[in-house]
Amino acid sequence: QKEVEQNSGPLSVPEGAIASLNCTYSDRGSQSFFWYRQYSGKSPELIMSIYSNGDKEDGRFTAQLNKASQYVSLLIRDSQPSDSATYLCAGWEGNYQLIWGAGTKLIIKP
């Protein structure tokens, strides 16, 4: 059973600090990973995608992928109250099945 695991949280971070979200996966063959943000009562919205080892930056967001250690992380710099949401990590198993984590609830405290 291929899995993507996340700490369910909640993760509480002060406003302006860096929020660090982590995800581990079991399938060594997984090639591409995604971070989705989901506000309460809303559908998932893509934040970042990452396909190769290393860091990928987009504004205040940085995704990190380490295939040797099988983890993916998302860093949010200068955290804002509007970043409070559940963050879902997902990775493709082979070419056809997207495996989802259960999500980490992030709370940014003003």
Place this chain on the structure above:
Amino acid sequence: EAGVAQSPRYKIIEKRQSVAFWCNPISGHATLYWYQQILGQGPKLLIQFQNNGVVDDSQLPKDRFSAERLKGVDSTLKIQPAKLEDSAVYLCASSLSGRNEKLFFGSGTQLSVL
């Protein structure tokens, strides 16, 4: 570019009744997904279509759930008869070809079974 369209937004039914959800993916997207999301959990894939063919329906409770994607465009998901445990958000998503790609989600349908 228009997003993934879903309807209805909310639905309340009694157990043993039937319900249907509709989804229209982003134009040109070959792959369409139906997910069930229970509060506090990640999305659970019910069925994945590639054009009008089924790629994966291994987690679809086929005794009560059915889905179709005629003509390879829009899709309907039906539950008949509904059970209390079917209360969840039903999400439709689409992607261009379904291989190692990002998914775009519709607004979802919140189903309450009483």
